[in-house]
Amino acid sequence: MIGFFLFTPLLRLKTYRIDGAEFIGADVIERAARASLAGRKMLVIPKDHLFFFSEEQLSQTLFDQFRLDRLDVERQGRELHLRVAEKISRVVWQAGEHLYVVDEYGIVLNELDTLAEDHAVTMIRSLREETPAPGERVLDAKTMSYLLDLLLLLREGPLNPVSLEVDSTETHFLRVNMEDGYAVFFDPTVPMNEQLDRLVDMLKSESANPSSYEYIDVRFGERVYIKNR
The missing domain is CATH 3.40.50.11690 (Cell division protein FtsQ/DivIB)
Structure with a gap:
């Protein structure tokens, strides 16, 4: 039962939705988010597990990688919704x-x-x-x-x-x-x-x-x- 809870695909993030991207492509942000949540915590728990994924770690990764002014992270079922506001250079x-x-x-x-x-x-x-x-x-x-x-x-x-x-x-x-x-x-x-x-x-x-x-x-x-x- 514990194994099913930890490893079933039904309890892992499936889709990513990016809003607010202007100069940075939404697909680029999505790839970075997926890469951040790939792999496992403590070699066991998938990082993209619905109940164990770290919003703080994901946010830190994206702030480090991109020039963002604001980032809101929200999970809706198996969808991860990222609202970004860039520090825009013209x-x-x-x-x-x-x-x-x-x-x-x-x-x-x-x-x-x-x-x-x-x-x-x-x-x-x-x-x-x-x-x-x-x-x-x-x-x-x-x-x-x-x-x-x-x-x-x-x-x-x-x-x-x-x-x-x-x-x-x-x-x-x-x-x-x-x-x-x-x-x-x-x-x-x-x-x-x-x-x-x-x-x-x-x-x-x-x-x-x-x-x-x-x-x-x-x-x-x-x-x-x-x-x-």
Whole structure:
């Protein structure tokens, strides 16, 4: 009788339901939860037994593995219901065909299979082919802070940046692609305001015609370089 109680499949979790996942795929969270509850306690009791599974241990595992703000665990019969709220980063790092969510320090949180059209994110494209793993740094924290501050200032003005391009091995290169079709080159090692002032002054001039530009380069002292299409 005790053996039946401990080992019958009828008293083990069968299905998992994940709600609230946004950037982290629900299937990824489910696999992690199943892996956490695989095996046995004290070499005897299945970890996914309805009466013995550890909600605390499962929660700790998922918090350690993912960047979660909140996690609610509820068992409904043989179904385990997980409600998650992510600590959302709005920065996506693109390297080749791969997409990664990164935090404000340039550290990879997880890889994305796809990016939903309704996600308002900052897209940073790497000019290098790379496949970083979660926890690896793709950009140093100082440069990442520079990029995010620059985007904020550009969006507060009349400009509308749509994406960034960087080369993590080239510290003096940053390309900002604008909605109007032209690009602006910045140097992240040079004070931001100096370069922004040169850009704004140039765009305010009577001769400015951004729709005809391929790029504007504000990296070199007081000079502004323009290439027309």
